[in-house]
Amino acid sequence: MASYSVTHLETGETFNRRYTLVNKHLKRESDWQHTTGTEIEAFHRQLLDYGETALHDLPEIANDLGFKHVFLKDESTRFGLPSFKILGASWALHKTLCRQLKLDPGQTTLAALKERLGAVRVKPRLVTCTEGNWGRAVSRMAKYYDVQATIYVPGFMNDYTRDLIRGEGADLRVLEDGSYDDTIAAVQGDARESGALMLMDTSWDGYEEVPRWVTDGYSTMLHEVDRQVASKTGGQLPNLAIATVGVGSWAHSVVKHYKAASCDNKIVTVEPAAAPSLKESLHCGKITPVVTEETIMNGACCGTTSKIAWPILRDGVDVALVVTDRESHECVQDLQARSVNAGPCGAATLAALQKLCRESVLVEEERRDVCVVLFSTEGMREYDTSHL
Incomplete structure (x- = not known):
């Protein structure tokens, strides 16, 4: 065989x-x-x-x-x-932002959350990594809520896919010699240093709640x-x-x-x-x-x-x-x-x-x-x- x-x-x-x-x-x-x-x-x-x-x-x-x-x-x-990635990204982001703003996600509509975010003096920044579809989905939702998204991608991603993510308004950062696992480390470092909100569909020790929301989505x-x-x-x-x-x-x-x-x-x-x-x-x-x-x-x-x-x-x-x-x-x-x-x-x-x-x-x-x-x-x- x-x-x-x-x-x-x-x-x-x-x-x-x-x-x-x-x-x-x-x-x-x-x-x-x-x-x-x-x-x-x-x-x-x-x-x-x-x-x-x-x-x-x-x-x-x-x-x-x-x-x-x-x-x-x-x-x-x-x-x-x-x-399909936007199903998980949208639900996880909704719950993440509602928690940040101390809102009940089950009682808060998209429109209400967007309005509340518009009144916040300092809006949160999202950070994640992707090999394509996840990053574009996160970027699409970030654009809807008018918040900034930083997306780390591995070097092997082609220009076509990179441009799709940029087209959603994201800040795309390419690790030219990096693998997907390298982009995970970059996201962790960014969030640790800047306080940005991680929105990841993978989990590790100490980071489990958001990926569980993704799965539920x-x-x-x-x-x-x-x-x-x-x-x-x-x-x-x-x-x-x-x-x-x-x-x-x-x-x-x-x-x-x-x-x-x-x-x-x-x-x-x-x-x-x-x-x-x-x-x-x-x-x-x-x-x-x-x-x-x-x-x-x-x-x-x-x-x-x-x-x-x-x-x-x-x-x-x-x-x-x-x-x-x-x-x-x-x-x-x-x-x-x-x-x-x-x-x-x-x-x-x-x-x-x-x-x-x-x-x-x-x-x-x-x-x-x-x-x-x-x-x-x-x-x-x-x-x-x-x-x-």
């Missing part, structure tokens, strides 16, 4: 791993807490351009692979952005999916969900949602072979930072799994796998041919489903009654294919 190599950041040791891992840490029974999402959905309905994003039915793919249903949740148009999309799938299947809900992993906040939300519904639901995570931080952590049984390389799936190019996401992912992910840039790119093309607008991180979920079947992780008999939902977390964007 084909393999890839991964290097541990802290020790420099390199290991060869198979592309697919059945998680030996999975807990069959656990006290999964379900996020109801009522308050959060009500908040999101206040945002400009609110609307449910499309759910695509892919019957040909379901038939070819032997599944009952395969659906793809298309986040390419969420609030006018090409990504993603629940809006999950409740949308359940309603949409049920309407198309006559009531059947997804029992196999595939999610891309970066730092882990999105996958954290997916695991909580579907495992709370039923411990028999299966969760599959997918990462680029250039940055398999969660999968390597599952191999080792603890958070294990890895050396990252460039990938077209740059929104998932993260070397360290979020602290609050780790125990949820460790206990709730059934299968973790990685895909190559070529596999992701081919699925981008496949989905585009089906009029589905998916970028490399989004199309990686289809590549993962194909690999599950190709490597017989799910044998044919197990697929017949399975309703699959693939989460395409970003729309099409520019990326370099010269190395494929």
Whole structure:
């Protein structure tokens, strides 16, 4: 079976791993807490351009692979952005600013918060880091509230993505030789020295509350999916969900949602072979930072799994796998041919489903009654294919 190599950041040791891992840490029974999402959905309905994003039915793919249903949740148009990240960014920022101003987030509308901020003598400055979509989402919300956002980005980010973030009015700071993990350190230093408010979707010791709000914010999309799938299947809900992993906040939300519904639901995570931080952590049984390389799936190019996401992912992910840039790119093309607008991180979920079947992780008999939902977390964007 084909393999890839991964290097541990802290020790420099390199290991060869198979592309697919059945998680030996999975807990069959656990006290999964379900996020109801009522308050959060009500908040999101206040945002400009609110609307449910499309759910695509892919019957040909379901038939070819032997599944009952395969659906793809298309986040390419969420609030006018090409990504779902604004769901988590908007909710976390709302709660952060309300806390700063001593307001009740459940009783404070966006308009009321904006008006209150307008009367503040010294407005807060936000600071975060990104590989693209998160930074643009934070910048969009900062522009709405008329507060300054400083966004640190790694050097491998292309000019197109940099310009999108700048176009939202953010102060973009590029670490030319830096990785994503280096940008995290830069954010920590900035906040420590300046007193800026960190708005991060990853966590570490002492910084856990805001990333938890980010995870909660993603629940809006999950409740949308359940309603949409049920309407198309006559009531059947997804029992196999595939999610891309970066730092882990999105996958954290997916695991909580579907495992709370039923411990028999299966969760599959997918990462680029250039940055398999969660999968390597599952191999080792603890958070294990890895050396990252460039990938077209740059929104998932993260070397360290979020602290609050780790125990949820460790206990709730059934299968973790990685895909190559070529596999992701081919699925981008496949989905585009089906009029589905998916970028490399989004199309990686289809590549993962194909690999599950190709490597017989799910044998044919197990697929017949399975309703699959693939989460395409970003729309099409520019990326370099010269190395494929």
